[in-house]
Amino acid sequence: xxxxxxxxxxxxxxxxxxxxxxxxxxxxxxxxxxxxxxxxxxxxxxxxxxxxxxxxxxxxxxxxxxxxxxxxxxxxxxxxxxxxxxxxxxxxxxxxxxxxxxxxxxxxxxxxxxxxxxxxxxxxxxxxxxxxxxxxxxxxxxxxxxxxxxxxxxxxxxxxxxxxxxxxxxxxxxxxxxxxxxxxxxxxxxxxxxxxxxxxxxxxxxxxxxxxxxxxxxxxxxxxxxxxxxxxxxxxxxxxxxxxxxxxxxxxxxxxxxxxxxxxxxxxxxxxxxxxxxxxxxxxxxxxxxxxxxxxxxxxxxxxxxxxxxxxxxxxxxxxxxxxxxxxxxxxxxxxxxxxxxxxxxxxxxxxxxxxxxxxxxxxxxxxxxxxxxxxxxxxxxxxxxxxxxxxxxxxxxxxxxxxxxxxxxxxxxxxxxxxxxxxxxxxxxxxxxxxxxxxxxxxxxxxxxxxxxxxxxxxxxxxxxxxxxxxxxxxxxxxxxxxxxxxxxxxxxx
Amino acid sequence: xxxxxxxxxxxxxxxxxxxxxxxxxxxxxxxxxxxxxxxxxxxxxxxxxxxxxxxxxxxxxxxxxxxxxxxxxxxxxxxxxxxxxxxxxxxxxxxxxxxxxxxxxxxxxxxxxxxxxxxxxxxxxxxxxxxxxxxxxxxxxxxxxxxxxxxxxxxxxxxx
Numbered sequence: 001x002x003x004x005x006x007x008x009x010x011x012x013x014x015x016x017x018x019x020x021x022x023x024x025x026x027x028x029x030x031x032x033x034x035x036x037x038x039x040x041x042x043x044x045x046x047x048x049x050x051x052x053x054x055x056x057x058x059x060x061x062x063x064x065x066x067x068x069x070x071x072x073x074x075x076x077x078x079x080x081x082x083x084x085x086x087x088x089x090x091x092x093x094x095x096x097x098x099x100x101x102x103x104x105x106x107x108x109x110x111x112x113x114x115x116x117x118x119x120x121x122x123x124x125x126x127x128x129x130x131x132x133x134x135x136x137x138x139x140x141x142x143x144x145x146x147x148x149x150x151x152x153x154x155x156x157x158x159x160x161x162x163x164x165x166x167x168x169x170x171x172x173x174x175x176x177x178x179x180x181x182x183x184x185x186x187x188x189x190x191x192x193x194x195x196x197x198x199x200x201x202x203x204x205x206x207x208x209x210x211x212x213x214x215x216x217x218x219x220x221x222x223x224x225x226x227x228x229x230x231x232x233x234x235x236x237x238x239x240x241x242x243x244x245x246x247x248x249x250x251x252x253x254x255x256x257x258x259x260x261x262x263x264x265x266x267x268x269x270x271x272x273x274x275x276x277x278x279x280x281x282x283x284x285x286x287x288x289x290x291x292x293x294x295x296x297x298x299x300x301x302x303x304x305x306x307x308x309x310x311x312x313x314x315x316x317x318x319x320x321x322x323x324x325x326x327x328x329x330x331x332x333x334x335x336x337x338x339x340x341x342x343x344x345x346x347x348x349x350x351x352x353x354x355x356x357x358x359x360x361x362x363x364x365x366x367x368x369x370x371x372x373x374x375x376x377x378x379x380x381x382x383x384x385x386x387x388x389x390x391x392x393x394x395x396x397x398x399x400x401x402x403x404x405x406x407x408x409x410x411x412x413x414x415x416x417x418x419x420x421x422x423x424x425x426x427x428x429x430x431x432x433x434x435x436x437x438x439x440x441x442x443x444x445x446x447x448x449x450x451x452x453x454x455x456x457x458x459x460x461x462x463x464x465x466x467x468x469x470x471x472x473x474x475x476x477x478x479x480x481x482x483x484x485x486x487x488x489x490x491x492x493x494x495x
Numbered sequence: 496x497x498x499x500x501x502x503x504x505x506x507x508x509x510x511x512x513x514x515x516x517x518x519x520x521x522x523x524x525x526x527x528x529x530x531x532x533x534x535x536x537x538x539x540x541x542x543x544x545x546x547x548x549x550x551x552x553x554x555x556x557x558x559x560x561x562x563x564x565x566x567x568x569x570x571x572x573x574x575x576x577x578x579x580x581x582x583x584x585x586x587x588x589x590x591x592x593x594x595x596x597x598x599x600x601x602x603x604x605x606x607x608x609x610x611x612x613x614x615x616x617x618x619x620x621x622x623x624x625x626x627x628x629x630x631x632x633x634x635x636x637x638x639x640x641x642x643x644x645x646x647x648x649x650x651x652x653x654x655x
Contacts, residue, residue: 187542187544214538216538216539216542216544217544218544218546219539219542219544219545219546219547221534221536221538221539246538248537248538248541248542249537249538249541249542250536250537250538250539250540250541250542251537251538252536252537252538253536285537285538285541306534306536306538307534307535307536307538307539308534308536405607405608405610405611407537441611463541465541465543
């Protein structure tokens with residue numbers, strides 16, 4: 001028979017355990033997101049903004065993202081129909097994998113347009129069960145065409161369709177991909193390349209033009225969807241422009257034993273690109289770099305694109321067999337902060353209207369009831385992350401700091417950002433414009449952009465599982481609102 | 496509670512063996528994969544789609560080292576407060592559980608810092624043996640303490 005004291009002890013213990021469990025359940029329940037709008041994010045603790053202007057106006061007023069469209073009356077110059085399917089992808093040279101295709105293949109068809117064209121894409125989702133969208137990675141499209149499920153549109157359900165319209169203002173190399181359950185659908189191949197050709201072809205970057213789209217399918221490294229190297233036939237001494245697109249979740253290295261030049265980053269031409277020798281170029285996840293490679297006088301040269309694949313350039317008769325042997329990857333990396341010749345960037349980032357911090361960290365916690373070691377922004381866990389409020393016409397400077405142990409390819413939608421400095425060292429080469437920027441552990445980048453494209457724009461890590469784990473914030477223009485929600489009836493899950 | 500204490504300590508010791516085995520399995524698999532022409536780069540690692548033999552060694556190492564062993568070490572320390580032999584507390588049970596937990600905490604810190612400072616891997620490997628020895632010693636000690644308490648009830652009892 002337990003003593004009275006024992007009974008009291010037991011009762012106290014039972015009450016303590018019950019309270020602890022109750023509080024735990026309450027705490028856990030409070031992290032559940034349910035249906036939410038990005039409009040509600042950053043509430044009460046808007047990003048720390050310094051500047052001469054006053055704070056943002058009342059959110060929810062004014063313009064809906066659906067009204068931010070390209071000229072609706074203009075007749076499209078390029079019209080494409082893209083059909084997404086959930087199916088087995090045949091990988092030439094490899095084994096088939098379960099994934100997603102666009103018009104029956106992955107990568108989908110390469111869209112080519114001319115600078116200034118109005119591009120209209122009729123997107124049909126034939127069989128992607130979770131719904132799908134198309135995001136135009138790197139193209140500064142009007143917000144309504146940005147393709148982010150739950151922010152600029154509802155995910156297109158199987159059997160549904162959606163029209164995207166945008167003007168191809170900036171010539172360069174871009175890509176499109178789904179932004180619904182993107183970590184799964186992009187990895188699964190719902191993507192393709194888009195090339196916008198300049199009105200005036202730039203001098204000295206090549207008569208031959210090729211896309212080199214990198215993607216890992218089920219552990220297989222592919223180049224343009226094939227587990228094979230490619231040969232690009234050119235006349236001896238001719239220059240070829242190779243547009244490398246990194247659609248993977250991690251940095252890709254590009255190098256060659258032959259000299260080459262980096263002629264564009266993320267769809268923006270480099271001013272006065274010097275010849276690169278004995279250095280590799282790193283392309284962030286989601287990023288693109290255009291290379292100008294000169295074919296040797298005899299046989300072919302070889303450009304290694306990513307660790308596994310390469311392209312040989314030169315002698316049309318020799319094929320891949322006549323190419324120079326593989327070159328060892330250089331340990332030195334080309335620093336784009338000091339590459340090319342300086343030029344005026346077209347705006348003055350020295351006296352910004354707004355300055356934001358985007359500090360990446362990591363800690364244990366709960367997101368949507370799920371425990372894990374999550375990424376934080378300015379010390380806070382998703383969805384309690386900052387909202388970067390801007391007003392149209394603002395010059396915005398952002399300090400991106402990586403206090404975590406992994407590299408993060410930071411991608412801002414709808415804008416190109418100019419790199420101002422890294423770790424206090426100012427940019428000294430050509431204006432370095434990016435939409436996807438690798439920020440390595442311990443690095444501090446200062447970047448700037450002009451808020452010239454109203455809307456609500458994702459600003460996230462393009463190692464897409466990191467975005468799922470909380471590394472996503474938004475730039476929101478004053479007076480713009482969205483009627484769309486995440487986790488609601490439309491099943492929108494952008495990351 | 497002595498049995499539970501001892502069992503948890505043995506689980507930690509067993510976990511260390513699993514850790515050594517899994518990482519050797521994984522590194523062996525990498526060697527083979529690369530020999531066969533496979534390429535391991537950031538794209539492959541982040542795609543979480545690597546398919547070579549031995550690839551499973553990494554998640555095993557991560558789950559056992561990042562969750563199973565630390566949880567067991569915390570449980571060991573909690574249980575240590577209730578370990579009794581012949582109604583008396585066993586001296587050193589808490590101390591050795593604390594030592595095990597401390598070594599495990601150090602081990603995890605080292606593990607997560609290896610990518611930043613590869614030289615820490617040298618200590619990570621050696622400290623694994625320290626965790627193993629401490630866990631085994633803790634397990635054996637309670638048992639021995641219990642035996643000696645049975646012989647000399649007063650000697651190992653501490654007043655509280």
